[in-house]
Amino acid sequence: MKIIIAGAGIGGMALAALLRRRGVTAQIYERAANFDHSGYMLGLYPIGARVLHGLGLMEDFLAASERMETYTVCNGHGQVIHTYELGRMLDGFGYSGGIMRGELLALLRRRCEDVPLHFGTSVTGFVEAEDEVEVRLSDGSTDRCDLLVGADGIHSAIRRQIAGELPDHETGWGCWVCLLRDSKRPPKAVVEHWGAGRFLGLYPIKGGLGIVAAAPTRLMGPRAVGKDGGKVKAHFAVLGEGIADVIAALPDDLGETFWWQLSDMRCKAWHQGHVALLGDAACAFLPTAGVGASMALESAAVLDDELGRTDSRFLSGALARYEMRRKPRAEAFQDDSRKLASMMMIESSELSWGRDQLMKFYTLDMVAKTIAQSLATPI
């Protein structure tokens, strides 16, 4: 079966590596010029991490990541509401760790080094003819395959052709993402500060922390305020003196940071004819539950599993089963991340105070319920 993958992100690279393990060589087209742009951190729960076991990458992942041991939620004044033993709860299922996206991509590439990866080439569209797909590329050329996999992220061009323009689910918030190297903070601790109109998350990676600083775009302006890092620092500094090191690490020139509009989307159909959607292209995630990359890895494993039991003549059944196995699970996580977003991203001081009181009674089971349940459920 000839397979083309649009997008060398987490889902696309995982699928390429899994297919390669079975002796199937896909063609990958990636819009970016290289992997250098891939600079933000990802927390992987065992949901996604265990796919790395199957690829023989677990030891490499352990070496390149930092374990997520505890999860602490602070209020908007820096006082701790709760510290949860996250690692201990998930250990029964596998390892949970934080890694830079670029490093995870590099690990996956090790398992499909000889698979053609065409950087700087977008998939712009496709035409289905009989049992083949003609894939249109940004350099004006075309390629042909039995199966096109749209792993081209939240703004997927492949999805647009299947389902048209779909509305984003907007939170009205956006965030800046940057790194704090050589931090003196405990290395294995996830810490979040939930304030009114501001959220600051600190996530362990090897040799540092990933920082997510989120605020309503109404207050801070879309795409930050140009290069005015000072205004952003002042906005988050009120979260308490304990975060002075983090505020100092935020660059004055916000052009250096990664900006993320906090929205997601879901697509009704994950496949059409000989075209399938994978990862964020099918169902994208807010960062609040930290599962988007795990879901992309898991979907890649299920798609590979279904493709391994068929050939191009029976593709439609395999893609239908792939969608059945993945869509309800991914959407349950998406619902969960939306619920968490409505708790974490509160603008009013009164509501934020009420939320903090409720959080005092939130147990670890309640916080990580969907994750733990999903790990105990077969896919």
Ligand SMILES: Cc1cc2nc3c(=O)[nH]c(=O)nc-3n(C[C@H](O)[C@H](O)[C@H](O)COP(=O)(O)OP(=O)(O)OC[C@H]3O[C@@H](n4cnc5c(N)ncnc54)[C@H](O)[C@@H]3O)c2cc1C
């Ligand atoms: C700042 C940030 C923090 C996050 N933190 C976490 C976390 O802690 N845990 C977690 O599990 N998830 C996290 N996520 C979400 C996670 O990154 C995504 O859910 C995951 O990467 C989805 O994988 P994907 O392969 O579908 O898409 P991506 O990894 O986004 O890859 C899509 C790829 O397609 C390429 N592309 C786009 N259009 C085209 C085209 N037309 N043709 C060819 N190539 C194209 C893009 O350049 C990109 O390389 C985070 C996301 C961000 C932005």
